[in-house]
Amino acid sequence: VLIAIGRDACTRNIGLQTIGVKINEKNGKVPVNDEEQTNVPYVYAIGDILDGKLELTPVAIQAGRLLAQRLYGGSSRKCDYINVPTTVFTPLEYGCCGYPEEKAIDEFGKQNLEVYHTLFWPLEWTVPGRDNNTCYAKIICNKQDNNRVIGLHVLGPNAGEVTQGFAAAIKCGLTKELLDETIGIHPTCAEVFTTMDITKSSGQDITQKGC
Numbered sequence: 656v657l658i659a660i661g662r663d664a665c666t667r668n669i670g671l672q673t674i675g676v677k678i679n680e681k682n683g684k685v686p687v688n689d690e691e692q693t694n695v696p697y698v699y700a701i702g703d704i705l706d707g708k709l710e711l712t713p714v715a716i717q718a719g720r721l722l723a724q725r726l727y728g729g730s731s732r733k734c735d736y737i738n739v740p741t742t743v744f745t746p747l748e749y750g751c752c753g754y755p756e757e758k759a760i761d762e763f764g765k766q767n768l769e770v771y772h773t774l775f776w777p778l779e780w781t782v783p784g785r786d787n788n789t790c791y792a793k794i795i796c797n798k799q800d801n802n803r804v805i806g807l808h809v810l811g812p813n814a815g816e817v818t819q820g821f822a823a824a825i826k827c828g829l830t831k832e833l834l835d836e837t838i839g840i841h842p843t844c845a846e847v848f849t850t851m852d853i854t855k856s857s858g859q860d861i862t863q864k865g866c
Contacts, residue, residue, distance in 0.1 A: 750818030
C-alpha cells in the first residue's frame with residue numbers, strides 16, 4: 656500500500672497578510688513567477704512552499720542557490736522545474752524526467768508529439784524466470800523541435816540510476832536521433848532507450864520475448 660499524503664504549507668500564521676503576500680487559499684502555498692518572486696517584489700519563496708512546483712529537497716536546494724546567485728552574484732540563471740529527474744522507490748522503481756505524456760499533450764498538442772515505448776526484460780530476471788513484460792520505458796519527443804526528448808519514463812530495476820544519467824542528456828538537448836546513434840551497453844536496462852523504434856500511435860505490439 657502506497658500512501659502519498661503530501662505536505663502542509665504552514666503559511667497562514669506567519670504574517671504574510673501583513674505585507675500583502677498572496678497565497679493559494681486552498682492549499683496555503685505561495686504563487687511565484689519564474690524567478691521565485693511573489694506578488695510583493697522584495698519577497699521571494701523557494702522549496703515545498705511553492706504553488707504548483709515539485710516537493711523535492713534537491714529542487715529547493717538548486718532554486719535557493721540560483722536565487723542567491725541572481726540576487727547577489729549578477730547571474731540570470733533560473734531554476735528549471737520541468738527537467739527534474741525523480742524516482743518513486745517502490746520495489747520496482749519508477750523514474751521520470753521532463754513532461755508526463757498528458758501534460759506534454761496539453762502544452763504542445765498531440766499532433767506535435769511522437770511517443771516511443773517498449774516493454775523490456777532485465778537480464779537478472781532470466782534466471783528466476785520473472786515475467787518478461789513487467790518493465791516499461793517511454794520517451795516523448797517534440798516533432799516541432801528536431802524530435803527533442805521532452806519526457807522520459809522508466810519502470811524497472813535501478814530506475815533512479817538510469818533516470819539520473821539521462822536527465823543530464825535531456826538538459827543538453829537530447830534528441831531521438833542522438834539516442835539512436837548512441838551505442839547501448841548490452842545487457843543493461845538503460846540500453847532500451849537506444850533501441851526504441853515502436854511509436855505509440857502505430858499501435859504495434861511492444862511485448863518482448865527475451866533480453
